[in-house]
Amino acid sequence: MPRSGIDKQSLRWLSDRREPARRALWGALIYIVAGYCWITFSDRLAELWFPDPAMLSAVQTWKGLFFVLITGVVLFVATLRQFDKDRRLLALQHHQRQALRKRERQLSILMDNLPGMAYRCLFDDHWTMLFVSQGCVRLTGYQPDELIRNRVVSYADLIADKDNSDRVTQELTAAVARNESFSLEYPVIRKDGSQIWVWERGRGVEGDNGERVLEGIILDVSDRKRLEVELEEMATRDVLTGLYNRREATRLLEEELQRASRYRRSMALLWIDFDHFKDINDTYGHAAGDLVLRSVTRLLAESVRTVDIVGRFGGEEFVVILPEMDARGAAETAERLRQRVSEHRCILGSGVVIPLTVSIGVAVYPDHGDQADRLFASADRAMYQAKSQGRNCVVVAPGSHASRRPKPSQGAGFGP
Numbered sequence: 572m573p574r575s576g577i578d579k580q581s582l583r584w585l586s587d588r589r590e591p592a593r594r595a596l597w598g599a600l601i602y603i604v605a606g607y608c609w610i611t612f613s614d615r616l617a618e619l620w621f622p623d624p625a626m627l628s629a630v631q632t633w634k635g636l637f638f639v640l641i642t643g644v645v646l647f648v649a650t651l652r653q654f655d656k657d658r659r660l661l662a663l664q665h666h667q668r669q670a671l672r673k674r675e676r677q678l679s680i681l682m683d684n685l686p687g688m689a690y691r692c693l694f695d696d697h698w699t700m701l702f703v704s705q706g707c708v709r710l711t712g713y714q715p716d717e718l719i720r721n722r723v724v725s726y727a728d729l730i731a732d733k734d735n736s737d738r739v740t741q742e743l744t745a746a747v748a749r750n751e752s753f754s755l756e757y758p759v760i761r762k763d764g765s766q767i768w769v770w771e772r773g774r775g776v777e778g779d780n781g782e783r784v785l786e787g788i789i790l791d792v793s794d795r796k797r798l799e800v801e802l803e804e805m806a807t808r809d810v811l812t813g814l815y816n817r818r819e820a821t822r823l824l825e826e827e828l829q830r831a832s833r834y835r836r837s838m839a840l841l842w843i844d845f846d847h848f849k850d851i852n853d854t855y856g857h858a859a860g861d862l863v864l865r866s867v868t869r870l871l872a873e874s875v876r877t878v879d880i881v882g883r884f885g886g887e888e889f890v891v892i893l894p895e896m897d898a899r900g901a902a903e904t905a906e907r908l909r910q911r912v913s914e915h916r917c918i919l920g921s922g923v924v925i926p927l928t929v930s931i932g933v934a935v936y937p938d939h940g941d942q943a944d945r946l947f948a949s950a951d952r953a954m955y956q957a958k959s960q961g962r963n964c965v966v967v968a969p970g971s972h973a974s975r976r977p978k979p980s981q982g983a984g985f986g987p
């Protein structure tokens with residue numbers, strides 16, 4: 572079927588409103604000129620060839636009939652062609668309407684089965700929705716018509732808090748200004764009050780009336796977000812105690828050192844090692860050792876300020892980072908921790924109480940180093956000093972005011 576020919580013709584007719592009138596006028600002019608010529612010249616010829624009036628009258632009757640016949644045939648052919656064109660145009664329209672309906676059906680099935688919600692909204696403060704797919708119910712708990720035109724709630728109001736809302740608006744505005752597609756991640760409060768994390772990808776386009784609208788898709792990525800948080804926890808936390816692991820504790824110490832250096836403040840590091848922990852494992856078993864580790868580290872974490880950072884450095888070695896603390900304060904804190912651990916009662920399921928003591932080395936910035944590894948080394952050496960002094964005591968690394976103070980009293984501990 573020569574559809575393209577019909578298409579072009581239809582397009583020409585559709586685009587130029589004067590074209591039909593022009594063509595009709597031409598047809599009428601040709602008809603008038605041809606009719607005039609025929610009547611004038613045929614009459615002259617008939618008068619020349621048939622001088623007999625009776626014969627001339629008969630010839631003119633036949634000539635008239637012939638003219639009517641010819642114009643009838645022309646009219647028939649022209650009308651037939653026009654009707655055929657109309658029929659083909661109607662058939663094309665019907666076909667296009669069917670194709671459009673089919674595409675709309677496919678699109679609607681696709682939209683409804685998308686894992687998230689497709690949308691079209693105004694680029695305004697409310698993200699006024701012009702269209703949302705059925706997936707909106709699964710995603711937000713709201714029906715499409717509750718969101719469209721902000722009838723019940725505006726989409727912008729679903730974004731969990733102001734900080735997120737401001738960040739999203741900023742990123743979105745920047746992407747639209749650059750005429751680029753945007754990709755956003757933010758928390759959304761659903762109709763039932765629960766919170767989910769969504770990922771949105773979209774683009775700013777020109778609307779029907781020249782206004783700026785946004786089109787895109789929004790997906791629920793809460794599971795991925797949860798996994799990310801878990802992975803981050805796993806990468807930074809110690810599995811047994813839940814404290815920061817060695818890598819994270821080192822990173823946090825480096826961060827604190829930078830801050831201390833920038834604001835010219837002191838800070839301290841405690842290196843804590845359990846005394847005779849091997850004996851606990853050997854006497855009560857590894858599981859009991861784990862229980863002691865968990866119980867004592869919980870005690871340590873509860874005994875320091877919220878700004879302080881407790882990390883597990885290895886087996887039964889722990890570090891405590893004390894921001895904005897000088898040697899004297901650090902020594903006092905260490906002594907307080909030592910005392911609390913020695914007084915702590917670690918009770919097994921069988922009712923057995925496991926005694927435990929710790930040896931603590933103290934190093935401070937800037938007296939004992941301005942870098943993490945130097946500070947660690949100083950605190951570690953001080954801790955070994957404490958071990959060699961009989962354990963269950965605190966030693967401040969040499970070279971600071973507090974290290975020249977008398978050694979704090981020793982408490983009773985497990986072992987010798």
Ligand SMILES: Nc1nc2c(ncn2[C@@H]2O[C@H](COP(=O)(O)OP(=O)(O)OP(=O)(O)O)[C@@H](O)[C@H]2O)c(=O)[nH]1
Nearest residue numbers: 844845846847848849850852857858860861886887
């Ligand atoms: N239960 C348990 N034990 C651990 C863990 N990590 C390390 N240990 C044990 O901690 C013990 C450390 O022993 P040592 O390094 O000899 O130190 P210590 O017995 O505490 O003796 P001093 O430090 O010299 O007072 C070893 O027996 C390790 O097996 C753990 O996660 N759980």
